[in-house]
Amino acid sequence: MSKNSIQRIPSILQLLADGDLLAEELDDIWEKAPKFPDVTASAARIDVDSFVQVYRDIDDLFEDDGEESNPEQSTAAALEPTETKETPQVDDQTEDVDKTMEDELESVFNSIADGNGLISKQALMNWDEIEKLVSDGLLGSDEFEELWGKTKKSLGADDKLDIDGFLSFNVALDSLFEFSDEEMEEDDDDDSVGEDIVRGQLVEEGDRSPQELFASLAGADGLVSKGDLMRWAELLELIDEGELSMSELDGIFTANAVAEKLDETRFLAFYKAIDDLFEYDVNDESDESSTADQKVPGAVATNDPPSSKTTLLGMLEALNEDNDLLPCGLEASDREQANILKVINMLEQESANLIRSKQGVVDENDLAGNWELLYSSSSAMKFNKGLSGLGGSFPNGKFGGLKMRLDSSKYMSDVEYTERISVTPEAASFDVTVTGDWTLRQSISLFTGEPSITLAITPERVNYGPTSTRADHWKSLGPLNMLDVAYLDKDLRIMRGSTSLDTVFVFRRVA
Incomplete structure (x- = not known):
């Protein structure tokens, strides 16, 4: 059973949609569940025992430690288990199929295993199922050898499989024919544009327009919540495969939502913001990118596109919400940095950029004022864990943020940085100030x-x-010390490294 199958169980899907079960919580539970060893399938899978563990872990999230428990808050009611926790009944066809297949495979294993409960390579080749696949030309000897080589052998018997290895081998064997099986499935609704393509309440975008997708995802109030977005199959796939992080999703959603909901206009803006993250992948002509393109929502034609600035600020706000990470994106992932850079590239081309609209004719007064650092991709700041490096050198200390004051007058141009060093306890925290001079210079990139x-x-x-x-x-x-001003408006400033365009600093003006 794959992670997608877990997410498609109606009761679990409802918990995700209602926000009672967070995607991060489900991710943690999935990671803890034992997987089939050395499976060559495209996605990790679990057996029935691991599914029961996943089920119990979800149920445990809703356990009330107090004496007066509220039965309405119990996941047991939401998931509708049977009389005992050991054998939860789930109305999911995929689960039933997996259980039946495992029972059959265990029976086969017992019939061909030797007296020690192990199967040799030759015994596996003599299994009538393998012999039939080979004779029909569906399984080549090289494919069999590859599967055998990648399957974990029994401890103490390097050339034989125990029951776990046998099950793992069969999962890998099934994956060879997974695409063909799906391709042979007939869907009578494929030609019906007006009907929803829904699998266990998941909505597949398919050939729908964004407006039709919105109608399929919207709740009874005609709006789309973050939970409703968790029913969008293609979006879940992007998250599941690491193409889109939850912090990126939260940032874009927050930037477009009102009262945690999206109406149709705001959904279209959200849709395009997601699409814009992958605009370079769409133009990539390589085979690998072409495959990825099929997962990326198509472009949205709308007269009210989302503001790149709003999208950027939303992404940075979500990135800085995690108090366990250093602020200003100093511990952002490579994927998060790449997507932020794409939005910055788009923002720099907009007419609101004074560097473009004034054709570079800006002076010190345009930059003077108080600024705070929102984000930096500087490798030096990442290495030093801040500007001065003092945060990492103090016990229980860490970088807590950076502010900059630029003063300008007829006679002087002074600069002052204030770096906050947060220490536990808070009373021990302190500031590092850097003073000096600044000036604007015309140069050639x-x-x-x-x-x-x-x-x-x-x-x-x-x-x-x-x-x-x-x-x-x-x-x-x-x-x-030396940065190019790439974007400037009344309350946002983006700087780039003069020797590295990928090094960016995003400052916001403060009172």
């Missing part, structure tokens, strides 16, 4: 050959507690 505006900073002093030192001793300050 090393990458495009076009004129660019560079913010040049000369740090002079570093102060924290009673300590005050010259800034030229602090090599960690280097990432902010």
Whole structure:
């Protein structure tokens, strides 16, 4: 049984849709469940015993430790188990098929195993099922050898399979014919554009328009919640395969939702924001990307496209909500960084960018003010776990954020960074301040050959507690000393490394 099969069980699907079971919780439970060893199938699978464990773990999330329990909050009621927990009854055809197949395979194993309860390679080849597949030309000897080589052997018997190995071999064997089986399935509703293609309450987009998809996902109130989105099959597949992280999904949803719901217009904006994350994959002509393209929702034609700025801020807000991670994206995954960079690339091309609309004619007054760092992909800051590096050097300390003040007048241009070092207990936390001068310079981009505006900073002093030192001793300050201004509006500033376009800093103006 695969993870997708678990998600498609109606009762579990309803818990996800209602928000009673979070996707992260289901992910954790799935990861803890034992899988078939060395399975060569495209997705990991579990047997009946592991499914029972998954079922119990979900039920345990709703156990009430208090004496006065509320039966309405019990997952047992939501999942509708049978009289005993050991044998939960699930109205799911996939589960029934898997259980029947396992019983049959155990019977076969017992019939061909030797006295020690093991099966040799030759005995497996003599199994009438294998002989028939080989004689019919459906299984080649090289394929058999590959399956045998990848299947985990019994402990202490390197050339024989125990029951677990035999089941694992058969799961891998089935995966060779999985696509052909699906291709042979007939769906009488394929030609009906107006009908929903629903499998166990999951909605497949297929050839629907985004408007039709919205109608299929919307609840009784005519709106789409985050739980309703968990019924969108293609979206679940992107999440399941790591193409879209939950933080990215949360950020885009938050940026477009009102009162945690999407009406049709906002759903179309959400839809296009997801699609925009994969715009480069769609243009990739490689076979691998072509396969991935089939999973990406098609482009949406709408006169009210989502703001790239709103999408970016939503993604960064979701990224910074995890208090277990360093702020400002210093521990963002490669995938999250890549998607954020794609949105930044789009934002820089919009007319709201003063660098474009004013053709680079900006001055110090346009940048002067107080700013806070929202995000950085700087490898140096990641390595130092902050700007100064002091956060990682103090016991129980870590980087807690960065603010920048740019002052400008006729006679001077001063800069001051304030880096927060959060320490446990909070009373021990402190600030690191860096002071110096700044100026704007007209230069030529090393990458495009076009004129660019560079913010040049000369740090002079570093102060924290009673300590005050010259800034030229602090090599960690280097990432902010010379940056190109790539985007600027009244409350957002995006800087890029002058020698690395992938190094970005996103600042938001604060009072």
